[in-house]
Amino acid sequence: xxxxxxxxxxxxIAHAENTTLIKNDNKNLTILQSSKTYGTNAITIGDNNQNxxxxxxxELIDNSNKILIDIKQVFQNITQNSDKISDKFKNLLAxxxxxxxxxxxxxxxxxxxxxxxxxxxxxxxxxxxMDIDSIILENNTQIxxxxxxxxxxxxxxxxxxxxxxxxxxxxxxxxxxxxEGAYINSSFYKGVGVGYERLYxxxxxxxxxxxxxxxxxxxxxxxxxxxxxxxxxxxxxxxKKPFSISQTSYNTYGKSRIGYLWGDESSLYLKLGIGTEKYxxxxxxxxxxxxxxxxxxxxxxxxxxILGNAEITENKKYQHGVSLLLSISFKGF
Numbered sequence: 001x002x003x004x005x006x007x008x009x010x011x012x013i014a015h016a017e018n019t020t021l022i023k024n025d026n027k028n029l030t031i032l033q034s035s036k037t038y039g040t041n042a043i044t045i046g047d048n049n050q051n052x053x054x055x056x057x058x059e060l061i062d063n064s065n066k067i068l069i070d071i072k073q074v075f076q077n078i079t080q081n082s083d084k085i086s087d088k089f090k091n092l093l094a095x096x097x098x099x100x101x102x103x104x105x106x107x108x109x110x111x112x113x114x115x116x117x118x119x120x121x122x123x124x125x126x127x128x129x130m131d132i133d134s135i136i137l138e139n140n141t142q143i144x145x146x147x148x149x150x151x152x153x154x155x156x157x158x159x160x161x162x163x164x165x166x167x168x169x170x171x172x173x174x175x176x177x178x179x180e181g182a183y184i185n186s187s188f189y190k191g192v193g194v195g196y197e198r199l200y201x202x203x204x205x206x207x208x209x210x211x212x213x214x215x216x217x218x219x220x221x222x223x224x225x226x227x228x229x230x231x232x233x234x235x236x237x238x239x240k241k242p243f244s245i246s247q248t249s250y251n252t253y254g255k256s257r258i259g260y261l262w263g264d265e266s267s268l269y270l271k272l273g274i275g276t277e278k279y280x281x282x283x284x285x286x287x288x289x290x291x292x293x294x295x296x297x298x299x300x301x302x303x304x305x306i307l308g309n310a311e312i313t314e315n316k317k318y319q320h321g322v323s324l325l326l327s328i329s330f331k332g333f
Contacts, residue, residue, distance in 0.1 A: 058146050061139045072132045085111065157331055158249055158279040164199060165207075165251075172199040173332030174284070182217060182292050184321030185299070189219030189232075197240065197329065209240040211257070230264040236271065249279045255288065267296040267316070271323070286327045293320040 089108040093101065153159055163169050176195035181188065193215025200208055217232045236259025243252045255273040260266070275288025297319035 055150070058143050061143055061146075065136050065139050068132045068136055072129050155331070156281050157284055158281055160331070161251075161279045161284070164201065167201055170201050173197065174199075174329040175332050176213075176327050176329040178213075178215070178325050178327035180215065180217070180323055180325040182219075182321060182323035184292060184294065185297065185319045187219050187221045189217040191215050191217035191234075193234070195327070196332070198332075207242055210237070211240050211255070212237045213257070213259075217261075232261045232263040232265065234261045234269070235259055236269070238271070250276060251279070252276045255290070261294070265296075265298050267294050269294045273325070275325075277329075282330070284329045286325075286329070288325050288327075290323045290325060291320065292323045293318065 089104070089111065093104055093108065160169065160172060164172050174197040176197060178193050178195065180191050180193065182191075183189075193213050195211060195213040197209050197211045200206070200210070213234070213236050215234045217234060219230060221228045221230060236257040238255060238257030238259075240253050240255045243254060253275055255271065255275065257271040259269050259271070261269055270293050271290045273288045273290035275286050277284050277286035295318055296316040298314055298316055299319065
């Protein structure tokens with residue numbers, strides 16, 4: 001029994017760590033890991049499973065620890081039982097009559113011969129238990145490092161965007177802060193805003209992001225009589241589409257949005273833009289240039305007369321211009 005356990009322990013230690021090398025740029029790849037001890041473990045890469053390989057390895061190492069602890073417990077029982085058996089033989093000899101003594105001594109001698117076939121069994125078991133403890137400690141350290149690696153990957157926007165571009169993530173979301181300057185019909189407006197961006201990888205929205213923004217613009221409209229300060233609130237929704245999928249930290253894209261502004265004036269508007277963004281570990285930053293068109297922008301028309309008051313009329317018509325927007329985005333939940 002003891003020798004069998006020693007052989008079993010040696011076999012398990014030899015197979016406790018299964019290392020699989022997976023090269024880059026694999027999609028929908030399935031690898032089978034099997035052993036008599038662990039059964040079959042399937043590892044799948046691709047389709048929103050960027051962390052499963054590490055999770056599977058954690059489970060494998062944790063299961064290895066449980067088996068090693070069970071073996072250590074068996075060794076403990078062997079040591080305890082050996083001492084108990086020896087004590088029982090002594091008690092039996094002390095209490096037996098003369099007729100039984102010789103037979104019991106023969107049994108005791110046979111048992112001692114069995115034990116003495118490996119005189120250092122206790123020391124060897126102690127050494128094996130220490131080796132088991134060392135492996136368990138090493139496994140726990142590795143598990144902790146893998147857990148930290150998973151957490152770092154979940155928070156690393158640069159890594160996540162590369163995985164998204166490879167097709168390994170189905171969705172991602174970002175919260176955005178931006179500042180903007182717009183030049184429309186000879187007037188300059190400046191503003192700030194917040195936004196939300198949701199990226200998709202599926203048959204309908206492959207690589208497309210749905211976006212929404214809420215912002216405020218203020219500016220001064222000049223005319224020959226009196227300058228007018230105006231303030232507008234804007235809300236828009238739209239889509240964002242990358243021009244090309246790149247494995248670098250940069251990406252170029254196009255945007256189209258339709259929205260509504262209110263405040264000192266009210267109207268529908270549209271924005272068409274191009275931009276570039278850079279992925280960092282904690283955020284992504286972007287700069288974009290937009291065509292900005294307002295469908296019913298108020299305009300004062302002033303006609304002056306030499307011998308009379310100026311004639312002022314107001315009308316609404318389509319006005320357009322350009323805007324420059326700078327933004328910083330943080331990963332959503």
